[in-house]
Amino acid sequence: MRQMDKKEIFGMGLSELQSLFIDKGLKKYRADQVFDWLYKKSVFTFSEMKNIARSDAELMNDNFTVLPANVKILRRQQSADGLTTKDLVELTDGNTVETVSMKHDYGCSICVSSQVGCNMGCAFCASGIGGFVRNLSPQEILLQIALSNQLLVPAGGRISRIVVMGSGEPLLNLDAVLEALTFAHREDAFNISCRNMTVSTCGIVPGIDALAGKGIRLNLAISLHAANNDLRSELMPVNDTYALTEVIAAAERYARTSGRQVTYEYILIAGKNDSLTDAELLANALRFKHASVNLIPVNPVEEKGYRRPSTERIDAFLRFLQKRKINVTIRKEMGKDIDAACGQLRSKAMKR
Numbered sequence: 001m002r003q004m005d006k007k008e009i010f011g012m013g014l015s016e017l018q019s020l021f022i023d024k025g026l027k028k029y030r031a032d033q034v035f036d037w038l039y040k041k042s043v044f045t046f047s048e049m050k051n052i053a054r055s056d057a058e059l060m061n062d063n064f065t066v067l068p069a070n071v072k073i074l075r076r077q078q079s080a081d082g083l084t085t086k087d088l089v090e091l092t093d094g095n096t097v098e099t100v101s102m103k104h105d106y107g108c109s110i111c112v113s114s115q116v117g118c119n120m121g122c123a124f125c126a127s128g129i130g131g132f133v134r135n136l137s138p139q140e141i142l143l144q145i146a147l148s149n150q151l152l153v154p155a156g157g158r159i160s161r162i163v164v165m166g167s168g169e170p171l172l173n174l175d176a177v178l179e180a181l182t183f184a185h186r187e188d189a190f191n192i193s194c195r196n197m198t199v200s201t202c203g204i205v206p207g208i209d210a211l212a213g214k215g216i217r218l219n220l221a222i223s224l225h226a227a228n229n230d231l232r233s234e235l236m237p238v239n240d241t242y243a244l245t246e247v248i249a250a251a252e253r254y255a256r257t258s259g260r261q262v263t264y265e266y267i268l269i270a271g272k273n274d275s276l277t278d279a280e281l282l283a284n285a286l287r288f289k290h291a292s293v294n295l296i297p298v299n300p301v302e303e304k305g306y307r308r309p310s311t312e313r314i315d316a317f318l319r320f321l322q323k324r325k326i327n328v329t330i331r332k333e334m335g336k337d338i339d340a341a342c343g344q345l346r347s348k349a350m351k352r
């Protein structure tokens with residue numbers, strides 16, 4: 001059978017896989033074994049699945065492929081400390097997406113992309129530079145986890161946290177994102193707790209309400225980045241459609257429905273949104289909200305000319321929010337030496 005005529009099995013449910021195997025004359029339990037190899041051990045070649053008889057592995061190889069054709073890691077960068085890995089993943093149609101995995105004291109996390117490119121036009125973001133290309137399928141979201149696990153599992157690690165914060169706006173591809181996360185949550189797949197899954201949005205209000213309506217208790221992160229409408233619209237054009245107060249109101253509805261505290265992401269850009277006046281506006285906007293703030297000193301993006309504030313200015317911003325009883329943290333910076341900001345690696349690859 002030609003490669004392209006073989007059935008792809010990655011991301012397929014177990015019962016469907018069992019039926020397919022039975023149709024091809026394989027025993028049902030072989031599907032359970034293959035499922036285990038794929039999602040627990042990150043082995044994608046039938047002949048390397050040690051408890052599968054060679055004749056069965058050949059039969060599988062003749063009829064199925066694991067990953068979609070031509071999917072591969074086009075470029076892999078690792079930080080000097082070995083804690084952060086950034087993959088540029090090439091998809092079947094030649095498009096590329098970025099994935100970042102990070103090792104922490106408490107486990108391994110991954111930041112996955114949900115779309116190829118993005119049309120939200122956030123001024124500080126490299127993902128949108130080439131515009132929106134297409135949505136990712138659930139399989140394409142899941143395979144970012146699988147490819148990262150392929151590196152981590154042999155060393156005794158595995159992804160235990162997912163943040164959908166790579167390229168793309170996940171709430172504009174909500175069905176695929178939720179299908180992927182639901183699969184990742186399966187005990188016999190990646191077995192990742194919903195508590196350890198975060199969806200990050202630039203503030204698509206109907207999407208936030210739709211997510212709340214699904215009844216899946218995921219963490220929600222909102223990219224806020226400014227606490228007045230003029231500046232937020234300059235940094236994030238989506239604010240012209242869904243203004244600050246509407247976004248915060250939707251986030252509060254989500255917090256009430258899900259019982260989860262919402263995290264507001266705030267990129268600090270020197271001279272733009274890092275003054276104490278900005279901090280005061282932010283504190284006022286989030287007063288009495290079931291929320292926390294994550295401050296992120298900007299990762300400079302060549303094309304945009306944004307600079308990171310001084311350490312003193314970052315500290316002053318942090319202390320101001322703390323004094324106003326806002327639950328606030330500064331994001332630990334990882335992988336600064338490997339273009340860790342969203343879209344930078346893909347953007348560089350596109351220019352070559």
Ligand code: SF4
Nearest residue numbers: 118120122125128168
């Ligand atoms: S920050 Fe997110 S929503 Fe905004 S352009 Fe980048 S990928 Fe799109």
